[in-house]
Every structure is written in C-alpha cells, then in structure tokens.
Amino acid sequence: MNLPDLQLARRTGRLKSSLVRDILAATARPGMISFAGGLPAADLMPALPLAATADPALYQYGCSEGEPAFRAAVAAWIGEAGLQVSSDQVLALAGSQQGLDFAAKLLIDEGTPILCEGPTYVAALQVFELFGAAIVCAPLNSNGPDLAAFEQLLETQRPRAAYLIPCFQNPGGACYSPAARVAIAELLDRYNVLLIEDEPYRSVALDVDHPMTPICSLLKRAPWIYLGSFSKILWPGWRMGFLAAHPALMPHLVRLKQSADLHTQRPGQAAVAHWLGSGTRAADLTRLREGYRLRRNAMQAALQRHFGAIADWEMPRGGLFFWLKLRGDLLATRAVLDHALEQGVAFMPGEAFFPHPADGRQYLRLNYSRATPEEMERGLATLAACIEAELTEA
Amino acid sequence: MNLPDLQLARRTGRLKSSLVRDILAATARPGMISFAGGLPAADLMPALPLAATADPALYQYGCSEGEPAFRAAVAAWIGEAGLQVSSDQVLALAGSQQGLDFAAKLLIDEGTPILCEGPTYVAALQVFELFGAAIVCAPLNSNGPDLAAFEQLLETQRPRAAYLIPCFQNPGGACYSPAARVAIAELLDRYNVLLIEDEPYRSVALDVDHPMTPICSLLKRAPWIYLGSFSKILWPGWRMGFLAAHPALMPHLVRLKQSADLHTQRPGQAAVAHWLGSGTRAADLTRLREGYRLRRNAMQAALQRHFGAIADWEMPRGGLFFWLKLRGDLLATRAVLDHALEQGVAFMPGEAFFPHPADGRQYLRLNYSRATPEEMERGLATLAACIEAELTEA
Numbered sequence: 001m002n003l004p005d006l007q008l009a010r011r012t013g014r015l016k017s018s019l020v021r022d023i024l025a026a027t028a029r030p031g032m033i034s035f036a037g038g039l040p041a042a043d044l045m046p047a048l049p050l051a052a053t054a055d056p057a058l059y060q061y062g063c064s065e066g067e068p069a070f071r072a073a074v075a076a077w078i079g080e081a082g083l084q085v086s087s088d089q090v091l092a093l094a095g096s097q098q099g100l101d102f103a104a105k106l107l108i109d110e111g112t113p114i115l116c117e118g119p120t121y122v123a124a125l126q127v128f129e130l131f132g133a134a135i136v137c138a139p140l141n142s143n144g145p146d147l148a149a150f151e152q153l154l155e156t157q158r159p160r161a162a163y164l165i166p167c168f169q170n171p172g173g174a175c176y177s178p179a180a181r182v183a184i185a186e187l188l189d190r191y192n193v194l195l196i197e198d199e200p201y202r203s204v205a206l207d208v209d210h211p212m213t214p215i216c217s218l219l220k221r222a223p224w225i226y227l228g229s230f231s232k233i234l235w236p237g238w239r240m241g242f243l244a245a246h247p248a249l250m251p252h253l254v255r256l257k258q259s260a261d262l263h264t265q266r267p268g269q270a271a272v273a274h275w276l277g278s279g280t281r282a283a284d285l286t287r288l289r290e291g292y293r294l295r296r297n298a299m300q301a302a303l304q305r306h307f308g309a310i311a312d313w314e315m316p317r318g319g320l321f322f323w324l325k326l327r328g329d330l331l332a333t334r335a336v337l338d339h340a341l342e343q344g345v346a347f348m349p350g351e352a353f354f355p356h357p358a359d360g361r362q363y364l365r366l367n368y369s370r371a372t373p374e375e376m377e378r379g380l381a382t383l384a385a386c387i388e389a390e391l392t393e394a
Numbered sequence: 395m396n397l398p399d400l401q402l403a404r405r406t407g408r409l410k411s412s413l414v415r416d417i418l419a420a421t422a423r424p425g426m427i428s429f430a431g432g433l434p435a436a437d438l439m440p441a442l443p444l445a446a447t448a449d450p451a452l453y454q455y456g457c458s459e460g461e462p463a464f465r466a467a468v469a470a471w472i473g474e475a476g477l478q479v480s481s482d483q484v485l486a487l488a489g490s491q492q493g494l495d496f497a498a499k500l501l502i503d504e505g506t507p508i509l510c511e512g513p514t515y516v517a518a519l520q521v522f523e524l525f526g527a528a529i530v531c532a533p534l535n536s537n538g539p540d541l542a543a544f545e546q547l548l549e550t551q552r553p554r555a556a557y558l559i560p561c562f563q564n565p566g567g568a569c570y571s572p573a574a575r576v577a578i579a580e581l582l583d584r585y586n587v588l589l590i591e592d593e594p595y596r597s598v599a600l601d602v603d604h605p606m607t608p609i610c611s612l613l614k615r616a617p618w619i620y621l622g623s624f625s626k627i628l629w630p631g632w633r634m635g636f637l638a639a640h641p642a643l644m645p646h647l648v649r650l651k652q653s654a655d656l657h658t659q660r661p662g663q664a665a666v667a668h669w670l671g672s673g674t675r676a677a678d679l680t681r682l683r684e685g686y687r688l689r690r691n692a693m694q695a696a697l698q699r700h701f702g703a704i705a706d707w708e709m710p711r712g713g714l715f716f717w718l719k720l721r722g723d724l725l726a727t728r729a730v731l732d733h734a735l736e737q738g739v740a741f742m743p744g745e746a747f748f749p750h751p752a753d754g755r756q757y758l759r760l761n762y763s764r765a766t767p768e769e770m771e772r773g774l775a776t777l778a779a780c781i782e783a784e785l786t787e788a
Contacts, residue, residue: 003617003642005586007554009503009525015649021458042454053661054444059629060436064415094488094633094655101654105524109403127653130499131403160401192399223397235453237660239488248397255409259521260495261488265659266631267447 010110014129019352020122023337027346033379035366036346038170038320040232044291046284048235052274053267062266064258066092066242070269073276074228074242081202083214083226085244091253092264096200096229096241100124102256103196103225104131106249107161115159117145119323119353119360121170121198124163135355140172142314144180147187154191161194167212168201168319171353171365175317178210185218192222200229201319203285206293208317216244223249230272232320233288238268292320292369299368302376306384310391311364322366323350330394331387332361340386345379404504408523413746414516417731421740427773429760430740432564432714434626438685440678442629446668447661456660458652460486460636464663467670468622468636475596477608477620479638485647486658490594490623490635494518496650497590497619498525500643501555509553511539513717513747513754515564515592518557529749534566536708538574541581548585555588561606562595562713565747565759569711572604579612586616594623595713597679600687602711610638617643624666626714627682632662686714686763693762696770700778704785705758716760719744724788725781726755734780739773 020036027034065071071090078085093099100123108114110132116124118137128135136157138145144166153159164184166176176184188195197216205212216224229241245253257263275281299322300315307313311324326333334349334357350363371379414430421428459465465484472479487493494517502508504526510518512531522529530551532539538560547553558578560570570578582589591610599606610618623635639647651657669675693716694709701707705718720727728743728751744757765773 003640006588006617006642007501008646009499009501009506011503012500012646015646015653018649018652021649021652037455039455042450045453048448048450048453050444050448053447054442056436056442059439059442059631061431061433061625061630094659097653098655105403106406107401107403109405112403123653123656126649130653194400223400231455236455237453239655239657239659246397248400252402252406252409255412255415255520258412258415259409259491259517259524260654261492261633262517263633265488265633265662267661268659 011130011132014132016126018122018126020348023346023348026341032344032346033371033375034346035368035371035379036348037370038367039370040236040320041291041295041369044288045234046275046280049271049274049278052270055270058266058270062263064254064263066090066264067266067269067273069273073273075244077276078226078228078244081214082211083217083244089244089247089250091243091245091250091257092269093241093243094261094264095231095239096198096227096243097123098260099225099227099241099243100127101260102243102253103161104128104133105256106252107194108133113157113159115153115157115162115193117164117169117172119172119350119363120163121165122352124198125355128163129355137355137359140169140174142174144174144176144184147180147183150184151187154187154193159193161196162188163196163198164215165198166215167199168204168316170201170319171321171323171348173314173316173319173321173323175208175212176215178213181213181215181218185215188222189220195219195222195224196227197224198227200232202228203233204289204292204320205318206289206296225249233285234272234275238271240264240268240272295368298373299366299376302380306380310384310387320367320369322368324364324366326362326364326387329362331390333364334361336386336390339390340383343382343386345382345386347383405524405526408526410520412516412520414742417740417742420735426738426740427765427769428740429762429765429773430742431764432761433764434630434714435685435689435763438682439628440669440674443665443668443672446664449664452660452664456657458648458657460484460658461660461663461667464667467667469638471670472620472622472638475608476605477611477638483638483641483644485637485639485644485651486663487635487637488655488658489625489633490592490621490637491517492654493619493621493635493637494521494592495654496637496647497555498522498527499650500646501588502527507551507553509544509547509551509556509587511558511563511566513566513744513757514557515559516746518592519749522557523749531749531753534563534568536568538568538570538578541574541577544578545581548581548587553587555590556582557590557592558609559592560609561593562598562710564595564713565715565717565742567708567710567713567715567717569602569606570609572607575607575609576612579609582616583614589613589616589618590621591618592621594626596622597627598683598686598714599712600683600690619643627679628666628669632665634658634662634666689762692767693760693770696774700774704778704781714761714763716762718758718760720756720758720781723756725785727758728755730780730784733784734777737776737780739777739780741777
C-alpha cells in the first residue's frame with residue numbers, strides 16, 4: 001500500500017533495502033545450506049545463569065548508563081584486553097550495533113566524511129549512510145590497512161572519524177599487526193581524528209601469535225569510542241553489548257542512550273556480569289575457541305578441495321568468516337547468487353561490504369560457524385559448481 | 395576532560411542536559427520522598443513467567459521485526475483496544491521510547507514542524523528536538539486539545555506529524571473524549587498529517603466512563619504510527635514495547651530497527667507473549683488497577699489537605715500523575731525545586747514539559763505510584779510549606 005503524498009525525512013531516501021536482509025530471508029527456506037549470515041554457534045556457548053536474571057529488583061526501570069555491576073565487570077573485561085577505563089566510561093548497550101547508531105548521531109551531518117576499511121561491516125555502512133556520511137575506504141590487507149592510503153585519506157578527506165575493526169575484521173578477516181596498531185594510532189593522533197574501534201570478534205581468536213592491543217589504548221590525543229559485544233560468545237538473542245569512550249564524549253552518549261531507549265534491559269546485564277565474574281569464564285572461552293577452530297579447519301579443508309583452483313584467500317585467524325577473491329576478473333559473485341540460492345546454497349556477495357559495490361564484485365564472504373562438516377562439503381561443492389558454470393558461460 | 399578541537403554533528407548542540415535526569419539523580423539520595431519520576435509500582439505487577447524466557451532457542455539472533463508469537467499476541471492486544479492490525483504491522487521495540495527515535499528518524503529534517511500537545515512527554519520533546527524539529531503545541535484541556543487551536547496549527551504550520559498521548563496524557567492527565575477523538579481524526583485526515591499516537595498508560599485506566607478508541611483506528615487517509623509499552627503493567631526493566639503502523643511505513647521502520655540494534659531481545663518478547671496468552675491477564679490488570687486506584691485516591695486526599703488553597707488540578711482518571719497549577723501568577727515552580735530537594739522532596743517542575751519552558755512555569759507534576767500514604771502526607775506537607783514560604787517571600 002503506497003501513500004503518494006507521504007513526506008518523510010530526507011535521510012529515508014538513503015534507507016536502502018538491504019541485500020543482506022533479502023539473502024537472510026532466503027536462508028530460512030528448509031534445506032538451505034547457509035554460509036551467508038554470521039550466526040555464532042549456539043551449542044558452543046555457556047549456559048545462561050538464569051537465576052541471575054530472576055531478581056525482581058531488576059524488573060523496575062534502571063539507569064541509562066547501565067547497572068553498576070555490569071559497568072564495573074565490563075571495565076575490568078576491557079582492561080584485560082589492554083584498554084584501561086573506569087566504570088564511568090562504560091555504557092551498557094542493546095548490542096554493539098546500537099553504538100554505531102549513537103556514533104552516527106554524535107558525529108555525522110549530511111556530507112560528513114567518515115573513513116572506513118574497504119571492505120567493512122555492512123550494518124555500519126547502513127547506519128553511517130542513513131545519517132548522510134560520505135564514506136571513504138582505505139584498502140585492507142591481512143595485517144591492517146594500507147598505511148600510505150590511510151594517511152592520504154586523512155590528509156585529503158579530513159574525515160571526522162575513522163571506523164575500524166582491527167580484530168578479525170568482518171568481512172575481510174584481517175587482524176592488525178602490533179606495528180599497524182601503533183602506526184594507525186600515531187596517524188589518528190597526528191590528524192586528531194576520532195576512532196570508532198569495533199571489537200565484536202576479539203574473543204573468537206583462534207591462532208594469533210601477537211598481542212591485539214586496542215588501538216584506543218594507544219591514542220594520546222584523538223578521542224575514541226570503543227565498541228564491544230557479547231553476541232559472539234554469549235546468547236546474542238539477549239542483545240548485550242557495550243561501549244567505552246573518552247570521558248569528554250560520555251555525557252553526550254548517555255543522553256543519546258536515554259533518548260534512544262531509556263536504558264538497556266537489566267536482566268541481561270545481570271547475566272553477563274554474573275558470567276564475567278564466574279570462575280568458568282576461561283574454560284568456557286577455551287571450549288568455544290576449540291569448537292570454532294575445528295569448524296574453521298573443516299571449512300579450510302573443504303575450500304581447498306573445491307575452491308583451490310578458482311579463488312584465493314587467507315585462512316582467518318579468528319572471527320567467523322572466510323573472505324575469498326575469485327581469480328581473474330571474469331565474474332561478479334553477485335551474478336552467481338540467484339543460481340546458488342536455487343541450488344540451496346546461500347553466501348554473501350562482496351559488493352554488500354563496500355560503499356561502491358563494484359569494488360567488491362570479485363569477493364564473497366563465507367561463514368563457517370553454522371554448517372556441519374557434511375553441509376560444508378556439499379554446500380561448497382555446489383557453490384563451486386555454480387561459479388564454474390557461470391565462468392564457462394562468461 | 396574537554397576536547398576543544400572536537401567536531402561533532404550539529405544535532406549534538408540540541409542534545410540538552412535534561413532537568414529530568416538531574417532531578418532523578420537527586421532522588422537517589424537516602425530518605426528522599428520522590429514525586430518526580432514515573433516509576434510504576436513493582437509490587438502491583440504480575441510475576442514474570444521465568445520459564446518462558448529459559449528456552450535456549452531464544453538465545454540465538456532473531457529477526458528485526460520481532461518474534462512471530464509476540465507480534466501475533468500484540469496484534470490481538472491492540473485489536474482489543476480497538477485498532478485492528480495484522481501481525482505484519484507490529485514491530486517489537488526495546489520500549490516505546492525507541493518508537494519515538496524511529497519516528498524522529500523517519501520524519502524529521504532540521505526545521506520540520508511537529509505538532510504536540512502542550513504540555514507533552516519530555517523525552518519525546520528531547521528526541522524530536524535532537525533531530526531538529528520545530529515543535530508547535532496545541533493547548534490541552536482535560537478532554538482533549540483545544541480544537542480550534544489544533545486546526546489553526548495544522549493550517550498555519552503545516553506540521554509533518556502530530557504527536558499525541560490521548561489516554562491519561564503525561565504530564566497533563568487528559569483523557570480525550572470520544573468526540574475529541576473523532577474530531578482530531580477528521581482534522582488529521584483533512585490536512586493529511588501523520589499521527590504518532592503514544593499509549594503507554596492505556597491499561598492504567600482507573601475510572602473512565604467512555605470508550606478510548608485509538609485515534610489511529612478512526613483515520614481514513616492520514617498515515618499513522620501507534621506506540622505501546624508494557625512498562626507500566628509488566629517489568630519495565632525488561633524494556634518491552636512495540637509499534638504498529640500503516641503498512642506503507644513498515645518497510646522503513648523495520649530497516650530503522652535493523653540499523654538501530656538489529657532486533658529486540660527475544661526472552662522478554664517470549665515473557666510478554668506468554669502473559670498476553672495466559673488466563674491470568676484480566677485478573678492481573680484488575681489487581682493492578684485496584685492498587686493504583688487506592689494510591690491515586692490517597693494522593694488526592696493528601697493534596698486536598700495541603701494544596702487545596704494554593705493550587706488547582708483535576709483528579710486523573712488514569713495514568714501515573716497529578717498535574718497541578720499554582721494559583722495566581724506569583725511563583726515559578728522551578729524556583730521551589732532546590733529548596734524542596736534540600737527538604738527531601740522531589741517533584742517535576744512544569745517547565746520540562748514545554749518547548750518554551752516559560753509556558754510551564756506555574757505547573758508541577760506529581761507521581762502518585764511510588765510513595766506510601768505516610769510519605770505522601772509528609773512529602774506533600776513539606777512541599778506545600780516550601781511553596782508557601784516562597785510565595786511569602788515573593
């Protein structure tokens with residue numbers, strides 16, 4: 001039903017139908033093998049401490065900043081990662097996506113330049129573009145951005161903020177080297193550009209042989225917002241995330257939280273705080289990582305069998321995704337999607353991850369955390385056959 | 395810690411420090427009697443069906459629209475109120491405040507005129523002004539807005555939307571008469587102005603002798619967004635609300651939900667859906683209303699004792715607030731606040747509820763749902779004495 005006279009805000013013209021949504025809708029069909037989404041493996045997550053959520057005192061309204069116990073536990077958790085913050089610098093979020101919404105509200109006017117990695121997280125692109133950002137992308141290598149390109153963009157575009165995912169980047173899989181972290185921090189300080197550092201995958205580290213110091217902790221001058229999520233290790237359906245930020249930004253962010261949804265639901269904060277304080281945390285994470293490592297390795301083996309002749313990739317050292325580039329320049333992965341879906345296999349074409357879709361035409365993202373080894377074998381064989389059929393035609 | 399070079403979006407200049415936040419912070423002091431907030435009475439709420447939240451299937455990511463069972467139960471719940479919608483028109487929210495954020499994103503450019511009641515809900519003002527709305531207010535009587543003023547604002551200001559709270563308005567306490575509902579619907583249709591109808595207090599109806607048909611259900615042409623909350627009757631700390639909307643708006647609203655926080659936490663949706671489908675619903679609401687009626691009556695009696703000579707008000711027929719106007723024009727209620735807080739009593743000055751604070755200078759809002767009868771007696775005597783002392787000085 002259309003309303004021809006309907007007047008909406010200008011930004012709604014930038015509220016695009018998401019290719020990702022359409023693909024994920026297709027994956028709900030029975031029998032579909034999906035490498036498209038980013039669902040973590042529910043069977044690897046620890047049990048929810050239900051009793052921690054059962055205190056009726058948690059069922060009254062709470063405060064916008066979050067529960068004191070949650071904020072303190074998260075400050076300690078971030079501190080273990082290498083970023084020292086006080087509880088006052090922590091804001092409880094309904095998932096880290098909410099932090100992207102707040103960052104956009106805080107920073108973006110129509111036309112504000114924002115520096116991202118190319119490729120980058122699709123839902124960050126979505127919300128930054130909704131608010132009118134002019135996205136510029138620095139090319140990403142497996143150990144971090146191309147530093148010369150990064151500096152040139154700082155110099156020529158004068159972005160108001162840089163949005164980076166330094167640990168097991170989604171979708172590219174990059175894990176910034178220690179040298180890259182130091183170099184990026186120095187550049188952001190020199191140009192005084194605010195850093196939004198997004199870390200949903202930090203705890204899904206499988207085989208990294210170097211420290212992953214948060215870049216926020218290396219900044220001396222530039223302001224920063226650090227985003228974290230529990231959704232890859234604990235109960236994503238509870239929507240628990242957080243941000244920490246430079247003290248000067250906190251009053252703004254707390255007001256944005258209040259105006260967005262008053263506060264984050266409290267029982268979930270209590271459950272997460274309970275887990276963070278429990279003795280089982282280390283063992284839970286070890287078990288989770290072992291499970292992911294097995295799946296990642298199974299995917300790598302199946303990819304070598306079916307994609308070794310048609311694509312290049314680096315095995316991800318963490319996170320939930322493989323990022324493949326088709327060899328040659330003959331075929332856009334988007335062109336294979338419909339055929340693959342008909343054959344019962346879903347994947348994410350690379351174009352979704354770039355502000356200019358053409359930049360991603362040769363890439364595809366494959367999630368490894370949900371499929372069984374049998375599904376991986378069958379699904380990747382099918383997908384490779386679809387690609388080879390299209391290549392023969394092309 | 396300040397950052398002199400920090401560049402933020404223009405809208406952050408409109409992100410005001412909220413008087414409400416400051417007052418609520420003061421109410422956390424031990425021994426404070428607070429009539430300031432709007433906390434519902436936790437002891438009158440039904441027990442949470444914890445088992446409904448314990449299904450691990452709910453702990454995986456869900457869909458942006460909400461759980462099918464929640465959406466169906468809410469559609470039926472809205473239907474009972476008189477607004478017939480399909481499940482597809484329902485979106486699960488993290489509290490109805492989130493619906494105001496989405497409405498603002500959908501509708502408001504800098505300078506967009508939005509028609510509100512005067513007074514109106516303070517957090518709606520906050521988010522509409524954040525996005526740059528030019529708020530115009532129609533004066534509110536106890537049975538609805540001044541219709542001539544309302545039409546004149548439609549004619550002269552051409553607002554893009556009207557934001558109304560027709561059931562037990564916060565803070566004014568108005569409950570629109572059936573005739574006012576029909577008249578407002580006809581006006582909105584004639585001028586084709588989108589209605590945002592906010593109904594957090596519908597279920598806290600104490601003694602209303604006429605139907606409270608949702609105005610959205612009376613519209614023939616104008617588009618609409620209907621906002622509802624469970625926070626006044628069930629577990630506000632779980633942050634469960636919803637919106638329903640004209641079908642043409644739903645694709646936009648679902649995308650705004652996705653970009654804001656992906657989806658609403660699922661265990662809370664399951665708990666609410668369980669309660670909506672339970673046999674205890676009618677009895678739970680009867681018990682809740684009986685409890686509120688006793689407290690409302692106790693507040694009315696205490697007010698008559700202590701405020702009968704200095705203020706005028708109508709006893710609210712529902713909702714959680716009394717809205718008083720000081721007699722004469724000698725004193726701004728804001729001027730009494732600091733003294734009252736020192737004396738251990740918190741209230742909300744009327745100025746918070748108007749875009750032009752001076753319009754509310756003679757008013758105060760008093761919440762009746764949290765104080766015991768003894769606290770009401772003592773707190774209101776203290777507050778009246780503070781006012782009389784200031785009046786004597788003035």
